[in-house]
Amino acid sequence: MTAQALAMLPDRSLTVARMLHPERSHNAAIDGLRALAVLAVIVFHANAAWLPGGFTGVDLFFVVSGFVISQSLASRAGMPLGALLLDFYRRRVLRLLPALLVMLMATFVLSALFIPRAWRNEQFDQTGWAALVGFSNVVLAGQQDDYFSPGAELNPFLHTWTLGVEEQFYLVFPLLFFVWLRGRDRWPWSRVLLPALTVLSLAWAAWQAQTAPAAAFYLLPSRFWELAAGALLYQWMSARGPGRRRDALALPGLALLLAGVLVAPQLAMPVPGVLATVVGTLLLLAAVAGHGQSRVGRALGWAPLSYLGRLSYSLYLWHWPLLVLLRWTYGLQGAALWLYPVLLLAVSAASYHYVERPLRSALPLLRLAPAKVLAMALPVVALCGAGAWATVEYHEQISLSVTRDGYAWQARRYPAWRPLEPVSAPALEGRRLFVVGDSHAAAYRTMTSMVARQTGMEIRQEDRGGCSFVNLLRASPADCQDFIEDSLSAIERDARPGDIVLLAALRMPELRGFDWQQQDAQQIYRQLRAERTPAHAQAAHDEAERVLGRLQRLGVHVVIDAPLPLFKAGAYRCSDWFNRSNPACAGGLSMSRADLQRLRAPQMALLAELAARYPSLTVWDPLPLLCGPDTCSAVQDGEPLFFDNDHLSGHGNRVLLPSFRQTLIDVTGDNPL
Known part of the structure; x- marks a missing residue:
């Protein structure tokens, strides 16, 4: 849709059209980066020995998210603050919440069916309930097991900590970005606000990695700098004006990503553990996010890789609970190890095509005022919370395990x-x-x-x-x-x-x-x-x-x-x-x-x-x-x-x-x- 066509639409239709046709062209290379990130995480979680530093794919995600969210906010720079925030949160809710709720509810039910109740289940339940409202990372930071402990691999909701970090980032970042958008030409301090917060977060992460490792790993203050780094790259590139992609940045970027995979397991997390990954991601983004074609961009935009990148959110949502359910039941062995990627791809594609995309672009929801969409989301989350509680409270009635006989087992x-x-x-x-x-x-x-x-x-x-x-x-x-x-x-x-x-x-x-x-x-x-x-x-x-x-x-x-x-x-x-x-x-x-x-x-x-x-x-x-x-x-x-x-x-x-x-x-x- 051209700018001239957009200008001829009435206000409400203009809003809807912008939702469906954002003012930034789709970049398949960024989808390719997302695919690399989610594949690294999946391989690491399937068997850490195959890719010991594959967990740094999460950090690649964080940097890309900061960059892409900045693009999205900038495309609506003309909106008043209130309208921009409501519009942003509506898009985030429609983008993230439906697929998340489907995964959480399915995981609660499957867990009740196949995972025997033990003392750890209380931790699992707390993590799942907190994930409904974007605070599972806070719950996990307070639990005894850390991310790399043997017990953690049996928690079917462990992976939702990253969503908690991002959702909490979304609560504060739009306001910071709005200050930069409106004040960069008038208020010098507005140009240094986000860089200053980024440096403070980086320093905090380095200190907390030594004094409180669980909090450093899971909580936003020590992860803010990673998402903000992507936003700062966007601000720097937008200030420089249109530029061509630089293949010269791609090679050191890829080298740093590889270095991050190799060295991160031996270093404190997140600092200095993911520094190489974050810098490498920034270089790759700078190489592929400008104007014009590039060899690296074409490689990352390869159709199969780009498609996996579009599935990346659903792949991330489902890869972990499917792995955990296999660990609790048949185990990751033999045919199950080969069936897992096929099942994961099928479930993730179904989630993307039948849940994620339809609701994200549903015209009836986009025509509603953003506040109404947000208000509608609240009872849906509450209903899912009640359903999750019921599966826990009545697990003995629905479990397929012999341990459902609490009188004999507990x-x-x-x-x-x-x-x-x-x-x-x-x-x-x-x-x-x-x-x-x-x-x-x-x-x-x-x-x-x-x-x-x-x-x-x-x-x-x-x-x-x-x-x-x-x-x-x-x-x-x-x-x-x-x-x-x-x-x-x-x-x-x-x-x-x-x-x-x-x-x-x-x-x-x-x-x-x-x-x-x-x-x-x-x-x-x-x-x-x-x-x-x-x-x-x-x-x-x-x-x-x-x-x-x-x-x-x-x-x-x-x-x-x-x-x-x-x-x-x-x-x-x-x-x-x-x-x-x-x-x-x-x-x-x-x-x-x-x-x-x-x-x-x-x-x-x-x-x-x-x-x-x-x-x-x-x-x-x-x-x-x-x-x-x-x-x-x-x-x-x-x-x-x-x-x-x-x-x-x-x-x-x-x-x-x-x-x-x-x-x-x-x-x-x-x-x-």
């Missing part, structure tokens, strides 16, 4: 409404049971709440994942010392003579994370036993002495659980028809009892020494109840004894209940202090 506090036969135990009635330790203390919650209700005990529970009491392996981590001290102080304040303290912990070296298909099991066991060095053993001994000494002075009974069985694979991940063949399940759900006995022998020796020194200490050993003569199994007769590699299931708790209850009766009745 170690939860025994509900007050469920009947429970009382047990006559006068020695326990009115006493307090203090349960403290790491996540394995939490995994006893079914058993301890049941015994308290049966016997009339009062229960006090304090647990924190990774923070054990008397783990027998080594000293507790430094960041657990406050928790340990607070828990001991609470016991010292509230415990009465004759009360009982259960110290629960993982007291065996973990078996997860090894390649049980390729490595010799006995060699791994020897390696694990060797990791408990004499220094570690002494530190574990000293810590146990300090804790038990303080508790014995209170006149309380102390119960320590002996090291429980643990397994190479997690039962909750490997008990369904759709995940039994997963490589994560290769170790199996059973262990030789003799191997477990050897793994826990040093810990058992230390327990025996401690029990001889502290009359208040009783060692309770559940292993004989959980194992057969030769084999320990996570699932027995179709019922799970363990939930994952080492945490008890709800059923496992009930199996141990009679033994634990009798132990409490014995320590308070037959063996008074």
Whole structure:
């Protein structure tokens, strides 16, 4: 549509025409850059060993986005500020929101169907809900796992952090760009405002990469400079006037992109990790975004590559949840590894052609006032939020996993409404049971709440994942010392003579994370036993002495659980028809009892020494109840004894209940202090 034709249209038609035919010509080379970015990210996420620095494709995206958004805003430079902002946000909503909501809702549903519920699911849910409103990066910055940790690869919403960064950037950048548009010829400060903020963001990113790496990686203040760099390139090019593309810039640009892929994994993120990528992207953009033809522009504009670039948003949206669902189910192996790109391309093309494009250019929506379109988006997001909540709340009703049976699988506090036969135990009635330790203390919650209700005990529970009491392996981590001290102080304040303290912990070296298909099991066991060095053993001994000494002075009974069985694979991940063949399940759900006995022998020796020194200490050993003569199994007769590699299931708790209850009766009745 020519400028003359546009001028002859009425105001509302003029707005619509500009939406459909923006005043900037489409640049296939920029689509090619987007394709390179998304392909790098996909390859990295499929297997980081194939392209270790492929995650820098996200940074290429950021720079291109800053440049393209600047072009879009400049094409509407004549609008008043209010109209420009409303028009901008309407275009962003129509461009980004429909495909995002479809992906999020599909992922919530598929996750409920195929991903078993575990403690990590709460983090997944929080990430997904935050992604609905553009703040998943903020949620992820506050979680324990960082972007590169093994647990993060199982979060189906992890990739939405980049959308959060961009959407937050869109809240502030249009106003900054408007100030530059209107004030560059009148107010000198308006020309330095964005460069100054860019330098501040770069400096902040460099500092925060050392002091708060998760925040530096995920949050806008340390990523602003990347998007702003693309905007500054646009401003510089527009100030210079029309120019021809410079192929001379392309070669160093490509070299820097390659350097970024190679060096970024060894550097702090995002600074200095992505500096090479950002500068390389700027050089390539400068080479292809001017006027005239260029060899690099023609190469990047190659039709198949350009088409992938147009699909890049949908490819990015869908590549990660499809990968995560494969990791949770069949695994990335064999035919699935080859089927994945075909499925991804099909789903992404459908998203682009049937969701993204139609709604972005829908005339009924473009004819509406921008404020009305934005107002219409709010209830749609709220409805999707309600749907996402429902899939989480009612996952047991829709899940295809055997773990949907929460009574058997989940170690939860025994509900007050469920009947429970009382047990006559006068020695326990009115006493307090203090349960403290790491996540394995939490995994006893079914058993301890049941015994308290049966016997009339009062229960006090304090647990924190990774923070054990008397783990027998080594000293507790430094960041657990406050928790340990607070828990001991609470016991010292509230415990009465004759009360009982259960110290629960993982007291065996973990078996997860090894390649049980390729490595010799006995060699791994020897390696694990060797990791408990004499220094570690002494530190574990000293810590146990300090804790038990303080508790014995209170006149309380102390119960320590002996090291429980643990397994190479997690039962909750490997008990369904759709995940039994997963490589994560290769170790199996059973262990030789003799191997477990050897793994826990040093810990058992230390327990025996401690029990001889502290009359208040009783060692309770559940292993004989959980194992057969030769084999320990996570699932027995179709019922799970363990939930994952080492945490008890709800059923496992009930199996141990009679033994634990009798132990409490014995320590308070037959063996008074």
